[in-house]
Amino acid sequence: MDNGILIRTKDLVKVYPLGQQSITALADVNLTFRRGEFAGLVGPSGSGKTTLLNILGSLDAPTRGSAEVLGEKVETLSHRKAAALRNRHIGFIFQTFNLLPVYTVYENVEFPLLLLGMPPAERRRAVADALSWVGLADRTKSKPSQLSGGQCQRVAIARAVVKKPELVLADEPTANLDAENSHHILDTMETLNRDMGTTFLFATHDEKVIRHVRRKITLIDGRVAKDEALAGS
Amino acid sequence: MIAFLFKGIFRDRSRSFIPFLTVTLGVFLTVGMYSYIKGGVFTITRFSANLGTGHVKVTTRAYAQETGAPANDAALTDAAALASRLADDYPDFDWAPRIRFGGLLDVPDENGKTITQGAVAGFAADLLSSESREKERLDLGRGLIRGRLPERPDEILIGDILARRLGLEPGQKAALLSSTRRGSMAAANFTLAGTVDFGVRSMDRTGIVADLQGVRAALDMEDEAGEILGFFKNSLFDRNKAEAVKAAFNGRAGADASDDFAPVLLTLRDQNGLGESLDYMNAAQAVIIVVFVIPMALVLWNAGLIGNLRRYGEIGIRLAMGETKGHIYRSLLAESLMIGFLGTVAGTVLGLALAYYLQAHGINIRVLMKNASIMIPNVLHARVTTLSYVIGLAPGLLATFVGTAISGRGIYKRQTARLLKELET
Known part of the structure; x- marks a missing residue:
């Protein structure tokens, strides 16, 4: 995509069938995100935040309209191509961390690189870098059960950014964390955004997150109600 | 990736323990039962061959058709010349003339009056010539209970059970009352050289072995013989070679198919329904594998379903990270094959241990054979063959593969559109 544009949606509509009726989760959403943005999608429950993340993460396809992510039209992607787009270019961070419990911190972070087929030496370097970015270089051998919630989320961030994706989608990343941990997590993501130029897009209710983002898009009933640039932290 | 999967299998016991145990148990039983049936087939084949059928047998058509009492009136004549020709024409075989006979064994007192009598049935083999391998083949030395092996033509061995029933001791004389080839009554005195445990219930009760x-x-x-048995020199029955010899002998120039007294050659499989029995037992080996594969696959399918439910979150995150459904499905299959392989190795080791034990000690089926008249040895031993080492691979790997292949299909029904919602919980 030209001019540093990473994501562009055009008249994006998502309708879910519900028995005889249907629910419009997104209605005519037109948004553009440039590389390096640190943006938040806010709005009440059911406003379409997660649906939009789903589509931008190539996990779901729009009913109508277009969502172009990294030059790929999501609505035309096959399952395999959508997986390849996520695998190479998109990192995910979830509210509940979703680390693989039987694997160590190191192995959790290494996993996306295994999927990419990265050579071992390169992989070791990348995992070490990612863990040092999130301040967990000394916990490589720990299991998720031995970590605090904040540490688990930092591992999840390392896992999301270890392959140096252009885009990180975070769904309520601080919802399960206390204020201090939330602050650390957001600081970490901001640093990564600044140093690596990774685009972060959050879906959140959390005021703490909103205070950190530089752009806030408010969704109400599936429509973009407000799209505003913020000063950020 | 393989190392990654291995770590998961070893660390997450609930993922691997039940499938591992299932495969181990199934493979253990498969290897053990396969080896035991193999041993049964081998033992029955060897016993039948040594005691009555040979690997091949030359006799007259009339003699062969008589399934009850031996029809010595239809015996082969010029037996020495025929045996010599057979040795020349078919040198892969050791040829041994035998005469089957039956009658009454009469035990007299010192005045020659009958004390007791008993029905006997048995055979005469060349027990005395130096070139004969019959003594070794019949393994009479090992079964000897009392007395010794015959050293003279007028000495006999009988089953120990029969001897005790008749009150006959080694060294005592007894008269065999039978009929000659020409139908006259025959009465001949023999000395009991020893008593034998033939290892076959029916022979222990009525068996008699005498020198030809x-x-x-x-x-x-x-110079007559009821039959001339042919034994492969390596003592192992080779069906294809036996059939080839049969075709050559029975199709030889001058063979007269209408002559009841002309010699014909039969293979072991042609006699006493042995062919069908052996086919049945060989089929049973294949059935065992199938029988174990099906329940194992069902158990593993179920274990796979439970495992996939437990790993619902893990599979979801992997899909979100960009792993394709096909790749996840294949990785589950790879995991199951690893578990299957480990279970197969463990099951094979345990199965072989059982098989080697049963090969050495066998299982005594004397009680089961109490009233049996067929020649089945009292102790059936397992036989460990090369196939025993690998036979477990089929049920072990196939069952895990099939079980996981079915249970893992659920991955294809997973909707990526719901992943973020699912992974929130």
């Missing part, structure tokens, strides 16, 4: 020379004299069968 003595029985020929007693039954007026000089």
Whole structure:
């Protein structure tokens, strides 16, 4: 995509069938995100935040309209191509961390690189870098059960950014964390955004997150109600 | 990736323990039962061959058709010349003339009056010539209970159970009452050299073994034999070679298909329904594998379903990270094959341990054979073959593969559109 544009949606509509009726989760959403943005999608429950993340993460396809992510039209992607787009270019961070419990911190972070087929030496370097970015270089051998919630989320961030994706989608990343941990997590993501130029897009209710983002898009009933640039932290 | 999967299998016991145990148990039983049936087939084949059928047998058509009492009136004549020709034409075989006979064994007192009598049935083999391998083949030395092996043509061995029933001791004389080849009554005195545990219930009760020379004299069968048995020199029955010899012998120039007294050659499989029995037992080996594969696959399918439910979150995150459904499905199959392989190795080791034990000690089926008249040895041993080492691979790997292949299909029904919602919980 030209001019540093990473994501562009055009008249994006998502309708879910519900028995005889249907629910419009997104209605005519037109948004553009440039590389390096640190943006938040806010709005009440059911406003379409997660649906939009789903589509931008190539996990779901729009009913109508277009969502172009990294030059790929999501609505035309096959399952395999959508997986390849996520695998190479998109990192995910979830509210509940979703680390693989039987694997160590190191192995959790290494996993996306295994999927990419990265050579071992390169992989070791990348995992070490990612863990040092999130301040967990000394916990490589720990299991998720031995970590605090904040540490688990930092591992999840390392896992999301270890392959140096252009885009990180975070769904309520601080919802399960206390204020201090939330602050650390957001600081970490901001640093990564600044140093690596990774685009972060959050879906959140959390005021703490909103205070950190530089752009806030408010969704109400599936429509973009407000799209505003913020000063950020 | 393989190392990654291995770590998961070893660390997450609930993922691997039940499938591992299932495969181990199934493979253990498969290897053990396969080896035991194999041993059963081998033992029955060897016993039948040594005691009555040979690997091949030359006799007259009339003699072969008589399934009850031995029809010595249809015995082969010029037996020595025929045996010599057979040795020349078919040198892969060791040829051994035998005479089957039956009658009454009469035990007299010192005045010659009958004390007791018992029905006997048995055979005469060349137990005395230096070139004969019959003594070794019949393994009479090992089964000897009392007395010794015959050293003269007029000495006999009988089953120990029969001897005790008749009150006959080694060294005592007894008269064999039978009929000659020409139908006259035959009465000949023999000395009991020893008593034997034939290892076959029916023979222990009525069996008699005598030297060929003595029985020929007693039954007026000089240079005659009821049958000439052929044994492969390596003692192992080779069906293809036996069939080839049969075709060559029975199709030889001058063979007269209408002559009941012309010699014909039968293989072991042609006699006493042995062919069908052996086919049945061989089929049973294949059935065992199938029988174990099906329940194992069902258990593993179920274990796979439970495992996939437990790993619902893990599979979801992997899909979100960009792993394709096909790749996840294949990785589950790879995991199951690893578990299957480990279970197969463990099951094979345990199964072989059982098989080697049963090969050495066997299982005594004497109680089961109490009233049986067929020649099945009292102790059936397992037989460990090369196939015993690998036979477990089929049920072990196939069952895990099939079980996981079915249970893992649920991955294809997973909707990526719901992943973020699912992974929130």
